[in-house]
Amino acid sequence: MIRTIIVDDEPPARALLREYLAADDEIELVAECANGFEAVKAVAEHDPDLLLLDIQMPKLDGFEVLELVDGSPVVVFVTAHDEYALRAFEVHALDYLLKPFSEERLRVVLERVKRQLGQARTPLAGLAASLRAKPLQRIALRKEDGSIQVIPVARVDYIEADDDAVLIVAAGAKLRKQQTLGDLSRELEPDRFVRIHRSYVLNIERIEKVELYAKDSRVAILRDGTRLPVSRSGYARLKELL
Amino acid sequence: MRRGELALYAIGAVAAAALASSAFLLWNRGTPIGTAIIAALPPSLLLGVIGLASRHLCRAMPLASASRASIAAAAGGSAVAASGLWVLTWRSWAAMLPQPIVPDFTLLFGLGILLYLGTVAMQYLVLEVDASREAEAAALRYRVLAREAELRAFKAQVDPHFLFNSLNAVASLCGTRPLDAREMAQHLADFFRLILRLGAQERITLAEEIDLVKRYLAIEKVRFGDRLDIRIAVDDAAAECSVPPLLLQPLVENAVRHGVASVVEGGTIDIHATLRDGMLRILIENPADPDRVTQRGEGIGLQNARGRLQTVSEGRAALRADEAEGRFRVEIELPR
Numbered sequence: 243m244i245r246t247i248i249v250d251d252e253p254p255a256r257a258l259l260r261e262y263l264a265a266d267d268e269i270e271l272v273a274e275c276a277n278g279f280e281a282v283k284a285v286a287e288h289d290p291d292l293l294l295l296d297i298q299m300p301k302l303d304g305f306e307v308l309e310l311v312d313g314s315p316v317v318v319f320v321t322a323h324d325e326y327a328l329r330a331f332e333v334h335a336l337d338y339l340l341k342p343f344s345e346e347r348l349r350v351v352l353e354r355v356k357r358q359l360g361q362a363r364t365p366l367a368g369l370a371a372s373l374r375a376k377p378l379q380r381i382a383l384r385k386e387d388g389s390i391q392v393i394p395v396a397r398v399d400y401i402e403a404d405d406d407a408v409l410i411v412a413a414g415a416k417l418r419k420q421q422t423l424g425d426l427s428r429e430l431e432p433d434r435f436v437r438i439h440r441s442y443v444l445n446i447e448r449i450e451k452v453e454l455y456a457k458d459s460r461v462a463i464l465r466d467g468t469r470l471p472v473s474r475s476g477y478a479r480l481k482e483l484l
Numbered sequence: 485m486r487r488g489e490l491a492l493y494a495i496g497a498v499a500a501a502a503l504a505s506s507a508f509l510l511w512n513r514g515t516p517i518g519t520a521i522i523a524a525l526p527p528s529l530l531l532g533v534i535g536l537a538s539r540h541l542c543r544a545m546p547l548a549s550a551s552r553a554s555i556a557a558a559a560g561g562s563a564v565a566a567s568g569l570w571v572l573t574w575r576s577w578a579a580m581l582p583q584p585i586v587p588d589f590t591l592l593f594g595l596g597i598l599l600y601l602g603t604v605a606m607q608y609l610v611l612e613v614d615a616s617r618e619a620e621a622a623a624l625r626y627r628v629l630a631r632e633a634e635l636r637a638f639k640a641q642v643d644p645h646f647l648f649n650s651l652n653a654v655a656s657l658c659g660t661r662p663l664d665a666r667e668m669a670q671h672l673a674d675f676f677r678l679i680l681r682l683g684a685q686e687r688i689t690l691a692e693e694i695d696l697v698k699r700y701l702a703i704e705k706v707r708f709g710d711r712l713d714i715r716i717a718v719d720d721a722a723a724e725c726s727v728p729p730l731l732l733q734p735l736v737e738n739a740v741r742h743g744v745a746s747v748v749e750g751g752t753i754d755i756h757a758t759l760r761d762g763m764l765r766i767l768i769e770n771p772a773d774p775d776r777v778t779q780r781g782e783g784i785g786l787q788n789a790r791g792r793l794q795t796v797s798e799g800r801a802a803l804r805a806d807e808a809e810g811r812f813r814v815e816i817e818l819p820r
Contacts, residue, residue: 251745252649253709258656277748300748301773322648342652379777394775 243270244359245288249281249307250296250320255341259294259320262348268356278302279390285311286388292355294339297321302392306382310390316355377431381410383419391417395430399448400470403441414466436483438462438476446483494539498603499532502570505595506587515585523585527573531596534566535603542607559604567596630795642679643737646703647672653707668706675699682729687796690757690764691723697736697755704740711750712740721759722766725820728796734785735768735814742782743770743812764818772812786814793818 246269250256256274263269269292273284278299285293285307293315297304304326308317319326322341337351380394393412402409402416403423410417419426427435427443438444448464452472455461460472462480472480503524510520541562545555571593578585650672657665678696682688694716701714732755739753751771758765786805793801793816801818 251711252653252707254653254656254707255649257660258652261656261659279748298745300746300776303777322645322652341648342655380775392775 244268244292244356245270245272245290246292246294247271247273247275247281247284247288247290247315248294249275249278249284249299249304250294251276251299252296255296255320259348262345265345266349266352269352278304278307281307282310282384282390285313285315289313290315291359293317294320297323297326302382302390306380306392310382310384316358318351318355378429381419381426383410383417385417393417395434395445398435398445399464399466399468400445401426401435401443433483436476436479438470438472438480440473442470442476444470444480446480449484452477452480494603494606495529495532495536497532498535498599499528501602502528502531502595502599505599506574506592509591509595510585510587513588519581519583519585523578523581523587526577527570530573531566531570531599534569535600538562538566538600538604539607542604542611547608547612559601563597563600563604566600567593570596626795626798629791642676643741646737646741649707650703657706664706668703671699671703671706675703679730679733685729687726688729689723690718690725690727690766693727693729693732694718694723694755694757696730697732700733700736701740701753708740708744708750711747712744713750713752714755715752716755718755718757719759722757722764725759725764725818727764727818728792731789731792731816732766732768735789738782738785739768739770739812742776742778743772746773746776747771747810759820762820764816764820766816766818768814770812771810772807774807774810789814789816 246263248256248259248263248271250259253276256276260271260274263271272288272290273280275281275284279302281293281295282302284290290313293311295304295307295317297319298321302310304319304321319338320341320343321338324340326338337354339348339351378395380392381398382390382392384390393410397412399411399413401423402411404418406422407418407420408423408426410419423437423441423443427437430443434446435443436446444462444464448466450463450465452460452462455471458474460477462470462472464470503521506528507517507520507524510523511517515523538559541558545558547555571589574587574589574592578587650668654665654668654672657668675696678699682692682696698714698716701712705712705714736753736755744750744753754767754769756767756769786803790803793803797818801816803817804813804815806813
């Protein structure tokens with residue numbers, strides 16, 4: 243059986259998928275979700291083989307859902323926006339259904355899904371990052387207690403490397419996300435976030451001043467008094483922007 | 485031509501006319517022409533300067549708004565005063581000349597009045613020409629703006645994804661609720677027909693626009709279900725007001741697309757219209773997630789609406805938008 247989850251914020255869209263899927267004996271519908279939060283929870287709970295995923299949803303969109311889920315279900319985007327669908331198609335690993343779609347079209351997609359279920363699959367998180375629109379407008383992460391937090395990038399003060407993860411500092415709170423600082427900083431708006439040090443990416447709107455600390459080493463002082471080290475190449479990048 | 489230059493030319497023209505005519509009067513009474521010109525020069529220059537001051541009178545009493553009688557009284561009064569000054573200058577200057585001359589002061593007084601009134605007439609002419617040129621330029625500007633705003637408005641009128649998603653909903657209803665599917669198809673057809681019909685008109689009533697908005701929301705209600713609530717309150721007097729077509733529809737579409745759709749639990753779209761003191765006030769309010777990812781196109785609807793309001797009301801209407809505590813508000817003020 244193919245354990246399947248439907249994610250769409252519109253009830254009629256879920257109903258249509260449910261009806262079409264019911265005709266396929268191999269499909270077992272294990273959950274229906276109306277938003278991204280429910281989707282992340284349901285994937286953790288059911289570890290599905292197939293995820294039929296809408297993209298434009300409130301709070302947590304389809305790409306952000308993919309970034310936050312573990313496991314590697316086959317993902318099929320279901321959207322009315324062909325610009326997303328085309329991006330999904332480009333990377334081959336995913337398929338897409340363009341709303342409104344025919345039952346025939348769904349059959350073709352399901353055949354492809356069944357063929358792919360037997361093969362090795364790409365982990366989802368990396369794929370999601372490559373598909374997502376850039377620059378990043380908000381950072382989605384899962385906290386230790388399993389709850390999901392979405393931080394608009396405008397609220398981020400700075401980001402600190404922490405082994406192979408990052409600590410995102412926003413309004414005094416530190417949140418850990420499993421992603422390297424290099425990967426994350428490449429997705430951020432380059433005019434706003436600067437890599438001032440091997441271990442730090444700074445939101446330049448938070449800078450109060452930069453002081454010479456010792457020969458060849460500087461320190462950035464933020465509005466809230468935080469002091470962060472600035473390397474020589476970091477200072478060069480900073481100077482270019484300021 | 486610059487303003488200072490123009491004033492110099494005006495002084496010169498009036499002074500030259502005064503000089504020529506008064507010197508002619510003197511020469512006519514037997515004064516040699518050279519003496520006559522020297523005698524006429526200073527008073528003529530003075531009249532030129534006084535004549536320039538008539539500009540302020542013309543500015544203060546525009547032909548279009550001031551009454552004929554008050555213009556005549558002001559012009560007549562200042563003409564008598566100006567001419568009095570001119571005759572007085574003549575008297576004292578004539579007495580100072582090496583060969584004193586005695587001009588006909590009554591005739592000079594009449595001449596002063598005529599010259600001054602001529603200056604006033606000239607000033608009015610210049611003002612009128614300026615005003616009509618400006619009005620023409622403004623009208624052209626408005627026509628161009630109106631054309632652009634219309635084009636943009638019609639291009640951005642309906643998001644095609646609205647149609648795709650609605651058709652998907654129709655397909656869904658066909659399976660389980662065929663009667664609802666029929667109704668939805670009918671709503672869609674009515675909505676697009678109405679868009680075409682209303683869009684072709686110059687002005688429609690607010691009641692017609694609200695009808696369009698209701699049809700649009702009825703379709704979205706099927707898609708969003710419990711997440712979308714609608715509250716519409718329009719005064720009877722406000723409903724009769726005329727508005728440019730498809731002014732509210734894109735704003736309400738924004739309220740759904742960037743507003744209710746961005747909130748997990750959804751919310752209510754409030755539309756409120758009143759007519760007070762000849763001013764139509766329309767308020768559209770909706771919930772919106774302050775942390776939403778701003779999509780391409782957000783803000784264009786507002787910009788278009790603002791542009792159209794400007795052109796149809798020639799700058800007398802206003803559109804304000806603000807967002808606070810998870811509520812997005814658009815307020816329109818349009819003179820009746």
